[in-house]
Amino acid sequence: MTESGSGGVRLDGPGAIGRRVLRLRTELGLTQRQLAEPAYTPAYVSTLESGKVRPSEAALRHLAERLGVTPEELVTGRPARLAAELRLRLTDARHVLATGAPEDAAALFRTLRDEAVEHALPGEQATALLGLGECLLESGDLDDAHECFGSVERLLADEPLPRRVPAIRGRANAHRLTGELRYACHLLETALDQLNASGLHDPDALLLLYSASIAPYMDMGAQERAAHAAELALALAPRVDDPALLAGMHRGVARTLIAQGRIAEADASLAKAQDLYQQLHIRTELAHCHWMRGYVHAQDGDLERAESELRTAHDMLTAKRAALYAEQVEVELADVLRRRGKVREVEALLRPLLATGTEPAESKDVPALRAGRGAVHVGAAHRLLGLIAEECGDTEAAEEHYRAALPLLERAGVSGDVADLCRLLGDLLRRTGRTEAALDAYRTGLAHRSTPGTTTLGPAPAPPPM
Known part of the structure; x- marks a missing residue:
């Protein structure tokens, strides 16, 4: 039996605590009298070890000092440094996601999620699931990504809404990539309304939501609403210190500037995003900047530079094994190649994307791109x-x-x-x-x-x- 302490930390019941005290005392070769004195009696220790009483805070401190552990370890069974070490390893896993293949990072996040579950660390479990969901988005496993982000929201259901915003953004991105643009907008707009109605004007959360809403708005043709979201994001930017959030904002704002024909400003906004992503060594997002700059050049009629930027983006995403994004870049590259008269290259790019998979390693006989996936x-x-x-x-x-x-x-x-x-x-x-x-x-x-x-x-x- 367990109880919840402050911050959602699991506290074991008297029986589990008693068994833990007995095990540690036996391992150290102490008698009940040696453990108890001078503040307590052997009878008290015996009652505690049998699970008939929960130790007070003072008793926990006394017992922990004698047993060479922390009071937290006695009441939770969790080594004192475990949560901190787990958070460091989560940071390492995010670095692998930023610089390496999503499936490699996914394996790390799954291990860390399992450890967080084992030791009842819901915050760390949520962080691991959030990272895993982002890996699955890159690799194109959208159904599993949906489930990961939904699990994060359920784990953090009792937390303030700003804590859940990254998961909401992730779920909205999964719906957008699936082709469910209206629902992606609904998720983001609902979160924005709830934040504002509750007075939780968290600038990081708001910036994340406004920046994320630009893409589905633009895809739907709701350019005025996208431009308004971009304006609000820019107004929030001076209150935000996170460079990754600011880079994402600049990338989103560039889309609205392109639609308004403000090509030079769009390119400048992308340059700011690209510089930040380079500093952060986030390769997927950096590839997205090359991808969008290719689109900018294509809109401006500079097809040679457009092809160069799109090929750079494709090479980076292929090297990272970010399969879904690489396939999407191939479609935009094909458009530029068609306009340059390279018809054979276009067909060589597109037909494998729409053809039914035949590789033995593939588990489903389906096209690479299809309804529900790009x-x-x-x-x-x-x-x-x-x-x-x-x-x-x-x-x-x-x-x-x-x-x-x-x-x-x-x-x-x-x-x-x-x-x-x-x-x-x-x-x-x-x-x-x-x-x-x-x-x-x-x-x-x-x-x-x-x-x-x-x-x-x-x-x-x-x-x-x-």
């Missing part, structure tokens, strides 16, 4: 292959790719992409003489274009007092 990029890959098919005169294959992409993008709620795809499909149908079908495609696209990213989102969360 759904937006699956749709983008089909769109690119459709464009190539059209350019080659194969309208049947082009239509097949467009129609494969449409439900994926509709379910994800990426309104701008859906509208563009409907235009392509409508043009193709019109050129092949199917006017009514073309009109249906255009109508579908117009419905998505009319109010991009707003039809499925409720009121924006109230901003915090600055």
